[in-house]
Structure formats: C-alpha cells, structure tokens
Amino acid sequence: MSHPDIVNLGQGSIKLNVNAGGTIKTSSNLDFSTQLRKVMSQSAHLASKATSAAAPLVPGASVMSAVLSDAASSLAYPENSIAGMGGFKITGSGGNFLQSFEEMQQNMMSMNMQMIGVQRQFQQMSEQYTLASNVLKTKHDAEKNAISNIR
Amino acid sequence: MAKVAKQIMISGIIELPQEEAVLLLEAGYLVMQMKKYQDAFLIFNGVADLIPHSDVPCIALGNLYFAQGKFDEAIKEHKRALKRNPNSALAQAQIGEVLFFQQKFSEGIAALKKAIEMDPKGLTAKFANELLNAQKKHFFDKLSVQTKSKRGK
Numbered sequence: 001m002s003h004p005d006i007v008n009l010g011q012g013s014i015k016l017n018v019n020a021g022g023t024i025k026t027s028s029n030l031d032f033s034t035q036l037r038k039v040m041s042q043s044a045h046l047a048s049k050a051t052s053a054a055a056p057l058v059p060g061a062s063v064m065s066a067v068l069s070d071a072a073s074s075l076a077y078p079e080n081s082i083a084g085m086g087g088f089k090i091t092g093s094g095g096n097f098l099q100s101f102e103e104m105q106q107n108m109m110s111m112n113m114q115m116i117g118v119q120r121q122f123q124q125m126s127e128q129y130t131l132a133s134n135v136l137k138t139k140h141d142a143e144k145n146a147i148s149n150i151r
Numbered sequence: 152m153a154k155v156a157k158q159i160m161i162s163g164i165i166e167l168p169q170e171e172a173v174l175l176l177e178a179g180y181l182v183m184q185m186k187k188y189q190d191a192f193l194i195f196n197g198v199a200d201l202i203p204h205s206d207v208p209c210i211a212l213g214n215l216y217f218a219q220g221k222f223d224e225a226i227k228e229h230k231r232a233l234k235r236n237p238n239s240a241l242a243q244a245q246i247g248e249v250l251f252f253q254q255k256f257s258e259g260i261a262a263l264k265k266a267i268e269m270d271p272k273g274l275t276a277k278f279a280n281e282l283l284n285a286q287k288k289h290f291f292d293k294l295s296v297q298t299k300s301k302r303g304k
Contacts, residue, residue, distance in 0.1 A: 134281045134285075135278070135281045138274065139248075139278050150169060
C-alpha cells in the first residue's frame with residue numbers, strides 16, 4: 001500500500017514527499033545530537049584547558065578560559081541550559097556566558113588602556129634617554145677637544 | 152726614513168710636553184669615572200699648578216665637583232677657568248649646565264647663549280645647543296627632583 005503524500009518517480013526506488021504542511025516530523029533517533037553535544041563539550045573542555053595553561057602569558061586568557069569552561073559544562077549537562085541557545089546558560093548562578101563575555105570585554109578594554117599608558121611612558125623615557133645621550137656625547141666631544149688642544 | 156713628529160711643549164712653571172699633559176688629564180677623567188674623586192682631584196690640581204695659564208685643568212676640576220653634586224664649587228672652578236682664559240667657551244657652557252642643575256634656568260640660558268656667541272661653529276656650541284634643547288623639553292626639572300630624592304635617602 002502506498003502513502004497518499006508520497007509520489008513514486010518512475011520505475012526506480014526514489015520517492016518524493018509532497019506534503020507541504022501538516023505536522024513537523026522529528027527523528028526519534030537522538031544519537032547524532034548526543035554525539036555532537038559530547039564532541040563539542042570535549043573540545044570546549046580541551047580549549048578551556050589550553051587557555052588556562054596560557055593564562056599567565058596571554059592577556060585576557062584567564063577570562064577566555066572561564067568562558068570556555070562554562071561552555072563545556074553547559075554542553076555536558078544540557079538540563080541546566082535553555083533549549084535553543086546552543087547549550088549555553090542565559091540565567092542562573094555560577095557560570096554565565098553573556099556576563100563573562102561582558103567581563104572579558106571590560107577586562108580587555110582596561111588592559112588596552114593600561115597598554116596605551118605603558119607605551120606613552122616608554123615613549124617619554126626614550127625621549128629623556130635621547131636627550132641625556134646627546135648632551136653627554138656633545139659634552140664629551142667638547143672636553144676631549146679642549147684637552148687635546150691644550151697649550 | 153720615518154718622520155718624527157715634533158713634540159709640542161707647554162711652558163708652564165716647567166716645560167711640559169703637551170702629550171704628557173693630555174695623558175694626565177685623560178687619566179684624571181678615568182679616575183673620576185671610577186669615582187675615586189680624591190685621586191682625580193690630586194691629578195687635576197697638579198696639572199692646574201703645572202700649567203697656570205690654562206683653563207682646561209680648571210674646567211676638569213669643575214667637572215669633578217659637578218660629578219659629586221657640589222654645584223657651587225663647580226661654578227667657582229669654571230669661573231677660575233674663565234679668569235685664566237676669558238675666551239673659554241667651554242667653561243662658559245659648563246657654567247650654564249651647572250646653573251640648569253641648580254634650577255636657575257634664566258641664568259643658565261644666558262650663560263649658554265654667551266658660550267654659543269664665543270664659539271658659534273665649534274663643538275662647545277653643539278654642547279650648549281643640546282643643553283638648551285634639553286631644557287626646553289623640561290629635562291632638568293625632572294632630574295632635579297630625582298637628585299633631591301636620592302639625597303634625601
């Protein structure tokens with residue numbers, strides 16, 4: 001017996017579903033989504049570990065590490081997250097992705113400001129060094145000239 | 152045959168070869184940089200007595216006092232150099248430098264301008280110009296604060 005919404009295209013085994021509306025059918029097999037979530041959780045966990053290792057060397061890495069750690073735990077325990085948000089928690093205590101992201105941005109901004117300050121300070125020091133160097137060099141030259149021409 | 156350079160003699164209280172006077176003064180500066188101020192003083196003072204007409208040993212003595220932070224004594228020695236040789240642009244420029252370190256900027260600028268007038272194309276004029284440039288950029292303001300805080304410790 002053939003299904004009313006399925007049209008047989010010629011002699012082969014290819015069949016086309018022509019039902020435009022009606023109920024959305026979902027697969028009862030959730031293996032793929034579970035596997036995907038598992039893999040993503042593992043990779044986020046791995047990335048979190050890597051960034052935490054690099055935290056002392058790279059500015060902002062500690063914040064990034066915390067965010068990735070949150071993401072990994074959200075993917076590992078989907079019951080804590082809201083459906084449709086890719087496994088990341090929006091509200092609740094503990095790790096909060098958006099809040100962490102904002103925190104990270106703020107940290108990066110303050111670090112940039114600090115960096116600009118340090119650069120300015122370095123420039124000033126370099127200018128002072130050049131001034132002192134020029135004065136000392138010309139003084140040395142003038143004195144050496146005076147000594148070698150002593151009469 | 153190799154040519155032998157004629158030795159220039161300086162007629163001070165005794166006849167002194169110029170080479171030896173130069174050697175003594177350079178040795179004095181080296182000793183001063185080693186912070187053996189007493190030894191440097193003996194050398195410069197000795198040369199100043201040997202060549203009583205030259206301004207150079209007095210300038211060296213002024214530099215020695217300056218290196219020790221004794222600015223008033225340094226100015227005295229540079230003025231002695233100017234008495235010996237009123238056309239000594241270097242002594243005049245050194246006075247300007249010391250005055251900058253004493254935060255007497257207007258007097259320092261005047262001294263340095265005078266030094267440039269004395270020897271406008273020489274090495275001393277370059278030195279004086281560098282000092283004026285540094286003063287314009289407030290180099291000596293900060294330096295004085297650092298010196299004062301170091302002395303306070």
